Amino acid sequence: MPEAVPRLIERFPGHLTDVAGLRVGHHTLPGAPTGCSVVLCPPGGAVCGADVRGAAPGTRETDLLHSDNLVDRVHALLLSGGSAFGLDAAGGVMRWLEAQGHGLPVGPARVPIVPAAVLFDLWLAPTARPDAAAGWAACEAASSQPEAEGCVGAGTGATVGKLFGIGRAMKGGIGSASLQAHGVTVAAMVAVNAIGDVIDPATGQPLAGARTGDGMALQHSARSIVQGLAVQVPATGSATTLGIVATDAVLTKPQANRLATVAHDGLARSINPVHTASDGDTLFALATGTAAAAPPMSVLGTLAAEVVARAVLNAVRAATGLPGLPAWRELG
Template sequence: MRHPLLEQNQGAITDVTGITVGHHSDGRRPTGCTVVIARDGAVAGVDVRGAAPGTRETDLLAPGNLVQQVHAVMLAGGSAWGLDAASGAVRWLEEQGVGLDVGVGRLPLVPAAVLFDLHLGDMKVRPDAAAGYAACQAASGAPPAEGNVGAGSGAVVGKMFGMQHAMKGGLGTASVSVAGVTVGALIACNAVGDVVHPDTGLPLAGARTQDGRQLRDTRRALLAGEPPHALLAGSNTTIGVIATDARLTKVQAQRLAVAGHDGLARAINPVHTMSDGDTLFTLATGVHAQHPGMMVLATMAAEAVARASVRAVLAARSLTTDQGLLLPCHADLARADSRSQPG
């Protein structure tokens, strides 16, 4: 049984002119990386809301700092080790002649963020520079694959009451267009909380009940006094990229990243916790000088992020680890629920 939101054409971040995306998924264990490339450069911003982030090159995105454009953003599994994937992207972009002109050559600027997926399989297998390079080689303007791919390969959601009750997370993308301008989002969802329907607030994937057959609804469980499982700090994170073809300043790009977190709040509950490193980047390629204004763009960004977060779990596939841990996906519970219905 496929969810209606998955059947609808939700678009992709690659609908934004000047943006390409590539994945590398490691076959040795569930981990990988995803790169979002703007070869001609893009004005960038970032907003970090989680209390346990793992990032690279975020300081240069501050509106008051010198650099105006970056050339890619890397999202990776592997926790802090995964930040090395950005080095591979830097090498690939340099080979393509892409980067900031520093007189003696071109320096590619590649901010990055990582999520924690080390519980699944051999933690010594994690994205490195070779993985980042391979993701760049695979990049295209086609709609990127979703679910258990790239940075979403080892993503898990609903860990508030222990991994044994969690579900498979993943990677999703969506886009929104208004007045000829497009805003797209790409999200790798590894949240400690549930992923919920943005309109109804009902959980789609997350912590399951003791028998594993239904969703527990983490928000209601916590408010009813059910104690959370002890959480390892930094072991959960939702990271992503917002892209637009509107022409923005660095201040505006940073504000669009801020607005994108509203989309996370609509689709993940709880979100921005002490155990999450939630981080969103913005890339503005500037193809369209005229746009409908920041109020509309911010609304578009939040909507694209919310839709992409939902798609991350709706497109995910179930996974059983070598240690015997079963992580079902949304489709598994939906099928079970349909079988239990009368008639």
């Protein structure tokens, strides 16, 4: 008999702020399970790309990031709860950056470039949504110190495992991880709000997701679907996992877009099912360009997928439960 694989408890190391020059700030709405998270780039901005894989996205300025479009640097990125309402928070980030004198010079003005993506947490907070004031507050809270994880910022209202109804779901959250290898740092921060389960790639077993009818164990959604168990598909746009992968490597805009694409492999390893019709899964890639090393894109892509998968696991390990929505630490 093979030895049982031990249940991992310790978080993977690292944070998005391990990439020098980046600052992260969370704002959680008082008394409401929703919030937003901002990543502030160095004053000159950072090269950015994006890849939207889910079929129900809520995004802002992602078209600008296409490789054949003009602007290649952004000044901040925003991840927010509140579904499409949460895109309002980007306006507060723009105004905060403008007040600091940051932005793209356009004639007599500076226009901060702030791509954003939102997740659906209106199950828990139907009338509470991050707005411009929340975006401003997240900027005020931004720091180069290791960012908080779990049920904060964009991860506050995150849930996972909704294929058999919201009543059998579990709490998600926001998590980070980083790696230093080949002379560069690659890090990720992911807000995990998936329709599917969060899977430990080392064991193939779910850490958090749809629970059995008695609520005491995990259903293993993908396996149950293969076996023919009927699902209760949530409404379109009712989930979404959002993330940012960042590096200090020098990248062009097309390379940043490619890095965002490959980083989705990390979601595929750690969430199953993923990229569904009800998810708007979106990953951004940032490159500050301060590292002297220049590893091949195959190396950077490998590191990016790994830190994304690790960040997903850290998100559910750090999450805390709500009534009727247990967290990983409580169900185990």
